[in-house]
Amino acid sequence: MHGVRVASAAVQEPVPGITTSLHLHPNLLHLGCVEYGSGICRYGEVTRRFAPGRVFVLYPGVPHVFQASRRNPYRAFFIHVEVLGALARDLPEVIRLTDRRAEIEDQFRRMHAISGSSYSSLKLVGMLALLYADLLDISRRTAQPDERLTSIPESSMHDLLERFQSQPFEFPGIDALAKQTCMSRRSFTTMFRRMTGQSPYQLFNRLRMEHALGILSDGEMDVTRAAHCCGFANAQSFIKAFKAHFGITPLKRLKQDRKTTIVHE
Structure with missing residues (x-):
């Protein structure tokens, strides 16, 4: 040299x-x-x-x-x-x-x-x-085998899932998530879908909706407070997203759950 x-x-x-x-x-x-x-x-x-x-x-x-x-x-x-x-x-x-x-x-x-x-x-x-x-x-x-990652590292994936399930429940965007894992946008989205079968936003939304159903079922909050807690601007937006995910409005879902509980008891 x-x-x-x-x-x-x-x-x-x-x-x-x-x-x-x-x-x-x-x-x-x-x-x-x-x-x-x-x-x-x-x-x-x-x-x-x-x-x-x-x-x-x-x-x-x-x-x-x-x-x-x-x-x-x-x-x-x-x-x-x-x-x-x-x-x-x-x-x-x-x-x-x-x-x-x-x-x-x-x-x-x-x-x-x-x-x-x-x-x-x-x-x-x-x-x-x-x-x-x-x-x-x-x-x-020596032959040099390819050392490219074939999956998102376990610790990074754990951090992402924790972020998806925590307040303020705001989807950070693909670029921010890729940066968090030190990966390119394309590599991140490809590996994420390969590991979870869903896009990052689809998984974020599913976890958010499941959290919303949980706090409503526990009776901790009404629909308006649950909407705010899960990152929605208003109850109307929350009800629309809830129905799109579960196929039923929050109140009807809760009534369904109560009837099921009474039958089992």
Whole structure:
């Protein structure tokens, strides 16, 4: 590698759910390596697992987001390399380390350890050259299976369902939900429907209607208060949505339920 400088060699300590903003580096090569824990990395239309045993390679100008798992957040090393001139894109986006995992992780660790010292600049370039050569060798010797996510991570799905069932019961929109899961709009909607059999709004509305039926059946609220509690502007809108979902108005449904209860008793 000619015409490079190590701009930074940092570590991200584990913080549950920590997410970077969507960003890009115009002239920086970005290398990431997880020591333990997990998360996801999204760039373009691709979402991949960010986990131990892999090195992520993000080339200059590629918008990307990293998000740590809420339950098992990663501790990761990130190296930013300033590129002077053209850069050969000879490394794949994800490199599986196989039997050399400990060795490569140690190189990331040592580069972070000496960064910021008075003599680190030239030494870091030498260490980077060795790391780059090793990654190139590994990538050429091993087949790199696709690491794209085939489903929304469990922790992210749990957060979405919790959001759908909580006040103020306002549907946040597909773009906001995709951003929350660090996925593209297209990938999010495709995976969501694959996992649930419904669109995000369909599931949101079903959960909201079931919540409304529950609080009405418990006698906690009348129709007007239930409408407000479930995010409707007025009772008329709520009654219309309730009838569209259950095929019957709220009051008729409650009368039905009471008759059924009396018969069973």
